[in-house]
Amino acid sequence: MTEYNDMELMISVAARELEDGATVGVGTGAPCAAAMLAQKTNSPNLVILFEAGGLKPELPEMPISVGDSRTFYRAAMAGSMCDAMEACSKGFVDYTFLGGAQIDMYGNLNSTVIGDQNKPKVRFPGSGGANDFGSLCWRMMVLTPQNSHRFVEKLDFLTTPGWLEGGDSREKSGLPLGAGPYKIITNMAVMDFEPESKRMRVISTHPGFSFAAAQENCGFELLQLPKMADTQPPTNEELRVLREEVDPYRYVIGR
Amino acid sequence: MEILDQGQGALFSNPDPDEARAYFRKKNRKMVNKVTTLKKAIKKYVQDGDYLGSGGFGANRTPIAACHEIVRQHKKHLAFAGHTATHDMQILSAGEVYDRLDAAYVVGLEARGLSSCSRRYLESGKVKVTEWTNYALALRMKAAAMAVPYMPVRIMMGTDTFKYSGAIVTECPFTGKKTVLLPALYIDVGIIHVHEADVYGNCRFKGISVADLDLAGASKKLIITTERIVDHDVIRNDPSSTRIPYYMVDAVCEVPFGGFPGTMPYEYFSDEDHLKEWLVADKDPKVFAEFIQRNIYDCEDHFDYINRNGGLKRLQELRSKELLLPEEG
Numbered sequence: 001m002t003e004y005n006d007m008e009l010m011i012s013v014a015a016r017e018l019e020d021g022a023t024v025g026v027g028t029g030a031p032c033a034a035a036m037l038a039q040k041t042n043s044p045n046l047v048i049l050f051e052a053g054g055l056k057p058e059l060p061e062m063p064i065s066v067g068d069s070r071t072f073y074r075a076a077m078a079g080s081m082c083d084a085m086e087a088c089s090k091g092f093v094d095y096t097f098l099g100g101a102q103i104d105m106y107g108n109l110n111s112t113v114i115g116d117q118n119k120p121k122v123r124f125p126g127s128g129g130a131n132d133f134g135s136l137c138w139r140m141m142v143l144t145p146q147n148s149h150r151f152v153e154k155l156d157f158l159t160t161p162g163w164l165e166g167g168d169s170r171e172k173s174g175l176p177l178g179a180g181p182y183k184i185i186t187n188m189a190v191m192d193f194e195p196e197s198k199r200m201r202v203i204s205t206h207p208g209f210s211f212a213a214a215q216e217n218c219g220f221e222l223l224q225l226p227k228m229a230d231t232q233p234p235t236n237e238e239l240r241v242l243r244e245e246v247d248p249y250r251y252v253i254g255r
Numbered sequence: 256m257e258i259l260d261q262g263q264g265a266l267f268s269n270p271d272p273d274e275a276r277a278y279f280r281k282k283n284r285k286m287v288n289k290v291t292t293l294k295k296a297i298k299k300y301v302q303d304g305d306y307l308g309s310g311g312f313g314a315n316r317t318p319i320a321a322c323h324e325i326v327r328q329h330k331k332h333l334a335f336a337g338h339t340a341t342h343d344m345q346i347l348s349a350g351e352v353y354d355r356l357d358a359a360y361v362v363g364l365e366a367r368g369l370s371s372c373s374r375r376y377l378e379s380g381k382v383k384v385t386e387w388t389n390y391a392l393a394l395r396m397k398a399a400a401m402a403v404p405y406m407p408v409r410i411m412m413g414t415d416t417f418k419y420s421g422a423i424v425t426e427c428p429f430t431g432k433k434t435v436l437l438p439a440l441y442i443d444v445g446i447i448h449v450h451e452a453d454v455y456g457n458c459r460f461k462g463i464s465v466a467d468l469d470l471a472g473a474s475k476k477l478i479i480t481t482e483r484i485v486d487h488d489v490i491r492n493d494p495s496s497t498r499i500p501y502y503m504v505d506a507v508c509e510v511p512f513g514g515f516p517g518t519m520p521y522e523y524f525s526d527e528d529h530l531k532e533w534l535v536a537d538k539d540p541k542v543f544a545e546f547i548q549r550n551i552y553d554c555e556d557h558f559d560y561i562n563r564n565g566g567l568k569r570l571q572e573l574r575s576k577e578l579l580l581p582e583e584g
Contacts (some may be wrong), residue, residue: 028366051389052339053310053463057291060579064527065365067312067339070521070576072463079314080464082397085390089409108414112386117419119380124369127416128360132390135410158388158415173413223458251366 006187006236008242008252009206010143011037012234013185014097017141023047024095025088027066028251030143031097032240036062036246039240043093051095051129053079062251066129085129088136091176096131096137105200105220107162107181107193109134110155117157127159131227133174134160139182146186148219163198168199179221187215190231194223204229259433262420264385267334267355268306270438272402282502288454289507293480293556295459296506297324300476301444305332307353308396308474310447311392312366312465313341314525315518318448318480320510320557326350327551331552336442337361338392341370342517345533348373349547356382357440357481359389367530372537386419387437395440400472405436433437445474445495448513450522456499456504457490462520465497471499480510482522510557524577529564 004012007030014034018024020043026032027050036059039046047056052067052253056076063070064124070079072166087093100109101124111130115121134140144150162181164170183190184200188209193202201223202214209232234242247253261328291299301307307325311317322343334355337344341364347353349372362373376382386412387395398406411417412435414425427434447467449460458479460467471477479499484507490497512519516526516533536546554560561570 009372047470052315052465056273063317064525065313065341065518067463067465068518068525069462070313072520074397075493078461078463081389081466082469082470085393110414117386117415118384120378123362123374125360125363126337126358126386127388128363129389131414131416132410135412158413160416161412161414164413170413174409174435175412176409181401 001087002239004235004239005253006145006253008234008239010185010187011242011253013190013231013236013240014141014143016042017183018043018046018095018110021045022094023049023092025084025093025137026097028063032062033242033246033252034097034143037238037242038175040241041243047082049087051081051084053081053085055079055086062247069225085132085136088133091138095135095139095141096133097141097143098134098160099142100159102150102152103142103144103184104152104155104162106159106164106166107140107184107200108155108164109142109160109162110157112157114156114158130160135182136179138179138181141182142184146188146214147217149248151218151220153220163193166198167196178198188217193221201225202228206231207233256425256428258423262417262422264419264421265383266421266438267357267385267534268441270404272404272436272439273398274404275441281556284502285503286455287387289456289504290454290484290498291506291508293320293324293508293510296508297321297328298477299544300313300478303331304333305443308336308445308468308470309343309444310445310470311463311514311517312339312463314518314530315529316448316460316462316514317343317517318446318513319343319346319517320473320513321446321478321480322346323551323557323560325352336392336440339389341365342374342530342533345370345537348376349537349543349551351376354382356384357387358384359387359390359392363579364530364534368534370534372543375540377402380529383538384415385388385421385446388416391437392440393469395437396441396442396466396469396473398437400469403439407434407436409434411435440473442470442474444478446478446480447471447482448480449499451485451489452479452507453485453487453490453520454507455487455501456507457501458499458504459496460498468498472505474503478506478508479504480508480513482511482513482519512561515561515570518577522577523570523573526569526573555556
């Protein structure tokens with residue numbers, strides 16, 4: 001079998017989640033690579049949408065910015081931010097990929113600050129479109145390497161809603177019904193959320209990693225499926241497409 | 256209407272539609288020649304203390320030349336709409352020209368990394384920051400463009416983004432569902448970079464519009480920088496291509512390559528090497544002070560800046576890159 005790195009594994013696993021004909025709101029980097037890989041393998045009719053207004057482009061290469069010319073290259077439409085977000089608000093958008101400096105057991109994300117909001121220790125970009133996507137897209141996924149600094153018991157700042165405080169708290173908050181975090185794909189495992197408590201739960205571990213390793217690199221208690229699966233490593237075809245067609249300059253997979 | 260929850264963030268602009276209508280009532284509707292230099296336009300229309308909004312997305316069709324000029328003229332105490340603000344914010348932070356910020360996307364330059372200078376400025380505590388989201392700021396400007404006091408949405412609930420915003424949660428009088436109300440955001444002075452404008456300010460641009468039509472509608476004063484001034488007949492012969500109508504516009508400045516080092520769709524791609532220089536220089540305040548001196552304060556205008564950073568040759572390379580032209584066969 002061909003050798004692969006963590007990023008190539010995470011992107012391949014993420015791409016398989018995007019079924020043919022689905023819609024996905026993405027940013028730059030790994031999520032965009034996953035969407036492009038899906039389009040070139042299992043999901044030729046995947047609709048990619050960028051928050052800046054690029055709707056269903058034929059991406060000629062990895063975009064640098066969510067609003068650069070590549071994001072609307074031969075697109076169905078070069079629209080506006082409201083066009084993109086209205087589609088999410090109406091329930092047209094199935095998936096989104098988000099990230100952050102911190103994530104908690106309910107899939108809530110922090111991309112705003114460490115420390116005090118008005119005089120922060122570290123200032124990050126803030127919500128951008130993340131809170132919008134996370135509020136409005138049906139299924140939110142996160143692609144991230146895991147460690148106990150990132151997977152924390154308590155966020156410094158809750159930028160983007162996951163399942164909020166678990167249980168039915170998201171439903172009660174007034175956010176659109178039925179939408180929320182779906183899968184978390186790390187360098188060690190794939191997690192979903194236990195349906196009642198909405199707590200993060202390991203459903204498969206990657207080759208070379210055990211549940212114990214995933215738990216050790218997580219700042220809160222992880223649940224596990226009674227019968228956890230083994231993550232299927234990237235196929236030779238996935239690796240070929242990813243390396244030759246999606247990211248030939250290794251902007252993302254070289255990280 | 257009962258307020259169920261309220262963000263604690265400050266509002267930096269009055270959402271009152273009648274105050275706005277009174278202003279717009281007095282705005283000149285005559286189709287007159289509005290061509291001026293960028294220097295004069297910034298001097299006249301950007302006043303200390305104004306609320307500023309800049310168009311585009313990140314470093315794409317962003318009025319970079321205008322941001323440089325604002326810093327060069329040492330404007331002070333502005334409020335700024337941090338809507339997908341990346342390199343524009345880096346420039347404005349370098350000059351410390353704003354001290355109130357509506358933050359949706361700030362500090363970062365997307366996949367390129369974070370601006371240390373923007374970070375230092377926000378981490379200094381000198382800036383008052385209210386949190387929003389990109390969609391929220393776009394809709395706040397849309398509410399202003401419509402002259403309605405607020406816009407109802409279903410985002411931000413249950414988060415600290417809401418808690419540190421200036422939004423309200425209420426119960427929808429029609430459906431009983433919890434709804435977030437976003438206050439209208441009037442912009443004292445908006446600046447938008449376009450491909451073509453006539454001398455009266457009728458504007459055309461290509462590619463995504465981001466939130467620029469909302470920004471134009473929300474702006475009390477609107478400065479247009481344009482790659483080219485075109486004949487009025489170009490507009491009259493194809494009115495369906497007009498994106499911003501003349502009556503919203505106060506000044507038209509012809510600034511070719513005014514989005515450099517960002518991308519201008521179908522014209523030139525972003526200069527990633529030069530943006531990297533910014534990101535490297537701004538890590539060290541002393542190095543950055545010299546960098547800003549050389550690239551902003553010592554520059555006569557945007558041509559001067561471009562000439563110091565590769566000039567026409569570099570622009571030609573960026574044009575090839577934007578158009579995906581093949582290299583030597």
